[in-house]
Amino acid sequence: MSLRPLPEISASRLPDVCAFHLDDGAIDRYEALAPKAATDNSISILDVIGQDFLSGEGVTSKxxxxxxxxxxxxxxxxxINSPGGDFFEGVAIYNMLRQHPAKVTVKVLGLAASAASVIAMAGDEVQIGKAGFMMVHNAWVVAIGNRHDLAAASKEMEPFDTAMATLYAERADVERPKAEQWMDAETWFNGEQAVEVGLADAFLPGDAATTRDGPKQMRAEMKAENAFIRAKMPRSERRSLIGELKGTQDAAPDAMQDAGALAAGLQGLMDTLKT
Incomplete structure (x- = not known):
């Protein structure tokens, strides 16, 4: 019992004329506005690949x-927005995504570097921000010992680099030595370069909406560029041919309406190279 002389509160029920009853229609309208469970089937890779030794955090295959x-x-x-990390964890995640029975769309929001770029290659469609980046390089390892130990470590790294080079080459539709050159130089691709060389298929929707030529034309230009490379055509000549084909379309008020014609023209050039 309270030591204070507090008044008693009667808990008897109010008569119906005074009581508040929530209208059934109001309940239905409220439930219609209530938050629904998320239906977006997305996976976020926004950290290092594998478990970070210092923080204990990271994105694991598990x-x-x-x-x-x-x-x-x-x-x-x-x-994806990741600087990379554990090579084997990246490979495992890549293989999981490639085995997924439905469509996998990869979106590079900021950076897909090293092992994260390997994961990005698993997308049936790879999108990248115009301000986004991809980085490819050879696998890293910490080795210690005499010259024979270090030579053996170097030899053991070759299969890992070969696997990555093969993956990048198949994605970009280039010869493996070209991908090996990218890796040897630790190459950074911005969004436009990633689409141009074929490591990405398109820009993120927000960036694609402002792309003047349109994704169909850009993809056609990229395929034509790769065909010219395989034909050992000098870079200056490749650019000149594509520029001539585009012609006055670049000066048109809306190049989108001409994107189909340009794509068809570029395809014709590619067919000519194959004959």
Missing amino acids: RIAAALRSIGEQDVVVN
Whole structure:
């Protein structure tokens, strides 16, 4: 019992004329506005690949496997902004995504470097921001010992680099030595360069909406460029041919309406090279 002389509160029910009853229609309208469970089947890779030794954080293949099981046999979007990390974890995640039975769309929001660029190659469609970046390089390792140990370590790294070069080459539709050159030089591609060389298919929707030539034309130009490269055509000559084909279309008020014609023209050039 309280030591203070507090008044008693009667808990008897109010008569119906005074009581408040929520209208059934109001309940229905409220439930219609209530937050719904997220239906976006997305996976975010926004950290180092593998478990970071210092922080204990990172994106692991175990986590991605759990996310894919939760999504099931549905389309999935993979958002990437990662500096890379553990090569084997990256390969495992890549293979999981490639085995996913539905469409996988990869979106490079900021950076897909090193092992994260390997993961990005798993997309059936790879989108990248115009201000985004991809970086490819040879695998790293920490080695210690005498010259024979170091030579052996170098030899052991070759299969890893070969696997990555093959992957990049197939994605970009270039010869493997070209991809090996990118890796040897630790090459950074901005969004436009990634689309141009074929490591990405298109820009993110927000950037694609402002692309003057349109994605169809850009993709056709990229394919023509790769065909000219395989034909060993000098860079200056390649650019000149594509520029001549575009002609006065660049000066048109809206190049989008001419994108189909240009794409057809570029395809014709590619067919000519094959004959």
